[in-house]
Amino acid sequence: MKTLKFLSFFFSLGALAMLAMSFTNQTSFESQALTALRPDLKVSAIATPGGLCIGKDSKVRVSITNSQMVGVKVDIPVILFVSQNGYSKSYVGKLKGGIGPNANSGQPVWFKNVEIKNNSKVTLKAVVNPDHEIFESVPNNNTKIIYARVKGNCGQASPAQAANMIVTVYKDGTWSGGQGQPISGATVTVTKNGQNYTGTSGNNGKATINSVPKGYCKIKVQKNGYQQVGPNSQPYYNGQTYNMPTYEAKVNIAMIQN
Numbered sequence: 001m002k003t004l005k006f007l008s009f010f011f012s013l014g015a016l017a018m019l020a021m022s023f024t025n026q027t028s029f030e031s032q033a034l035t036a037l038r039p040d041l042k043v044s045a046i047a048t049p050g051g052l053c054i055g056k057d058s059k060v061r062v063s064i065t066n067s068q069m070v071g072v073k074v075d076i077p078v079i080l081f082v083s084q085n086g087y088s089k090s091y092v093g094k095l096k097g098g099i100g101p102n103a104n105s106g107q108p109v110w111f112k113n114v115e116i117k118n119n120s121k122v123t124l125k126a127v128v129n130p131d132h133e134i135f136e137s138v139p140n141n142n143t144k145i146i147y148a149r150v151k152g153n154c155g156q157a158s159p160a161q162a163a164n165m166i167v168t169v170y171k172d173g174t175w176s177g178g179q180g181q182p183i184s185g186a187t188v189t190v191t192k193n194g195q196n197y198t199g200t201s202g203n204n205g206k207a208t209i210n211s212v213p214k215g216y217c218k219i220k221v222q223k224n225g226y227q228q229v230g231p232n233s234q235p236y237y238n239g240q241t242y243n244m245p246t247y248e249a250k251v252n253i254a255m256i257q258n
Contacts, residue, residue, distance in 0.1 A: 038137040040068045041076065041099070043126045043144035044106045052122055055154030058114040062126040063106030064095050068137055072098035076134065078109045081125040087117040095128075119150045161246045162211040165190060169201045169221055172229050172254040180205075183255055186223040192216075192244070214246045219253065226255040 045063040052058045062078055076095040082088065093109045116122060125145045132139055167188045170180030182205025190197040190209050199207035201221075220239030221228045228236045233256060242251060 037070050038068065038135050039066045039070050039072050039099070039101075040137045040141075041066055041072070041128045041134065042141055043078075043128050046124050046126050046144055046146045048124075048148050051151040052114075052116050052148050053151055053154035054116050054119060056113050056115045057154040058116050060111040060114050060124060062093070062109045062111065062128075064099060064103075064109060064128050065106050066099045066101065066103045069101045071100040071103070072134055074098050074134070076129060077131070079127045079130050080111045080114070081123075081127075082114060082116070083123040083125070084117055085120040089115060116150055116154075119152075122148045122150060124148060162213045163244070163246055163248050165197075165209040165212045165219075165244065165249045165251060167199070167201070167207045167209065167219065167221070168250070168252045169205045169207065169223075170252065170254055172233055172256045175252070175254070180252070180254070182206075183223065183226065186221050186226070186255065188253075189220045189222070189239070191218040191220070191239070212244050212249075214244050216241060216243050218242075219251060221253050221255060223255065225258055227258055229254050229256050 042065050043062060044065040045061075047061045047063070049059055049061060060080060062080060064076065064078065066072065076098055078093045078095060080091045080093065082091070091111045091114065093111055095107055095109050099107050123145065124147075125143065128142045129136065130142070136142075168180075169183045169186045169188070171183060174181040182201070182203065184201050184203050184205060186201040186205075186207070188199045188201065188207040188209060190212050192213050192215065197209045197212050199209045201207040218239040219242050220236075228239070230236050230240060233254075235256075240253070242249075
């Protein structure tokens with residue numbers, strides 16, 4: 001009789017244990033299901049289109065992704081932290097209208113007028129959903145950091161490409177075999193964007209004009225008793241137009257005696 005009571009008690013304990021395990025497994029499954037029904041927001045990339053410059057005109061693009069099958073229908077906060085040697089500042093932005101499910105290509109959040117203080121290395125740190133107001137399946141992978149360099153001052157124009165121009169001044173009608181009778185002492189003026197670049201022809205008739213910017217310019221050659229001419233000895237009273245390349249140019253200009 002005691003044996004039967006013991007076996008009955010043992011089987012009762014086993015049944016209770018199995019019942020408890022079923023509740024535990026169900027709770028775990030429900031928890032996993034709820035987690036799977038949450039988005040997973042990430043900062044996939046930080047970009048600086050046009051580069052960073054000293055001043056308040058730099059632009060930074062932060063891309064946000066969501067790899068889960070559940071989207072977000074509200075605005076998503078994004079914070080950008082900018083750090084340099086002795087300087088730091090934060091900017092708050094939003095991904096307007098949220099993000100859809102399986103959005104793996106990246107939705108952009110733009111930060112314009114970002115201030116860069118100096119030319120030291122810049123640390124850019126972006127955080128999406130920083131206060132975890134939006135429940136996520138993986139809440140601790142919301143941050144990305146990159147390092148960038150500064151290209152110069154904002155608004156500073158890129159230096160124009162320039163090269164030397166060698167002008168050979170010779171007497172009209174004497175050119176043969178790649179040379180003509182040189183005219184020395186002629187003043188050569190190259191005008192580009194309102195700026196003049198000048199030189200004087202030597203005994204060999206050559207004048208070197210330094211650092212002429214590329215593009216169309218005007219070449220005018222002057223000397224007392226002479227007139228600059230073009231094809232068919234037609235006079236150029238206001239100089240001739242020339243398209244300056246980015247490499248050293250050689251230009252031959254004829255003159256006739258007045």
